[in-house]
Every structure is written in C-alpha cells, then in structure tokens.
C-alpha cells in the first residue's frame with residue numbers, strides 16, 4: 001500500500017478509535033470496538049487483539065478482546081514469542097517476515113508479519129496491542145506512529161478507570 005494511502009486511512013481512523021474508546025461501555029467492550037474498527041478498516045490487518053497482563057501473575061499475558069481467527073495462544077509468558085518479548089523490552093516489536101523468527105508463536109500458517117506494541121500504565125506493562133498480517137512486509141513507520149497513538153488512548157482510558 002502506498003504511503004499516502006496509509007496516511008489517509010490512519011487520519012480518517014483516529015476519530016473512530018476515539019469514539020470506540022469513549023462513552024460508558026465496559027473496558028472490554030471498548031477494546032473490542034477498537035479491534036473491530038482496525039480489522040475492518042485496514043486491509044492488511046488480519047488479526048487484531050489485546051493481550052493483558054495477568055494481575056495474579058505479572059509474568060503472563062492473557063488474551064483479551066480480539067477480532068480474527070481464534071488462537072490457541074490464550075496465555076503467553078513474558079520473554080516468549082513476539083508478544084512476550086515486546087513485554088520484556090517494553091518496546092514496539094515489528095516483524096516483517098515471521099518465517100525468519102525462531103522465538104515465535106504461530107497462530108496460523110497464513111500469518112506473514114506481526115506488530116506488537118506495549119501499553120504502559122503507571123510505568124508497568126498493562127497489556128499489548130497485537131496485529132497479524134497475511135501480507136509480507138506490510139508495516140512502515142506510519143503504522144508504528146498511528147498504533148502508538150491508539151495505545152496511548154487505550155492507556156489513557158485505563159488510567160481514567162482505575
């Protein structure tokens with residue numbers, strides 16, 4: 001996809017993300033709406049979901065709301081896979097070709113690329129936004145920038161509730 005098309009899609013999407021996260025709905029309902037909007041509007045986002053740190057065991061991430069094929073990876077340890085490593089480093093993790101990754105938890109053979117962004121609340125990993133793509137090398141800095149804003153809005157929502 002051309003950079004200018006991406007920028008256009010993301011600019012149009014931001015108000016929809018803000019709307020998804022506003023109102024009196026429960027947290028998971030809002031997160032579900034974010035997944036639904038991202039999956040529906042970005043053609044190369046084929047699986048969009050949140051993993052949330054288990055409050056009982058902060059070394060585990062537990063699958064939260066998502067949109068896409070069901071996954072067997074409903075609990076992931078920090079340090080394992082792309083999600084677990086993004087939690088460990090607290091940094092965005094972009095993999096343009098998952099076939100080149102050894103520490104990777106495959107959800108479906110259709111997945112070619114993945115981007116994971118940590119969501120930090122009060123200095124700790126509250127959770128992550130995880131996106132799988134069936135397209136090879138689909139992500140650019142526009143994706144990171146846009147999804148970083150989405151994660152900041154989610155963090156703001158969580159902070160506002162706690």
Ligand code: SME
Nearest residue numbers: 071081082083104105107
């Ligand atoms: N591929 C991820 C696991 C989660 S699924 O993509 C939904 C990983 O390696 O951590």
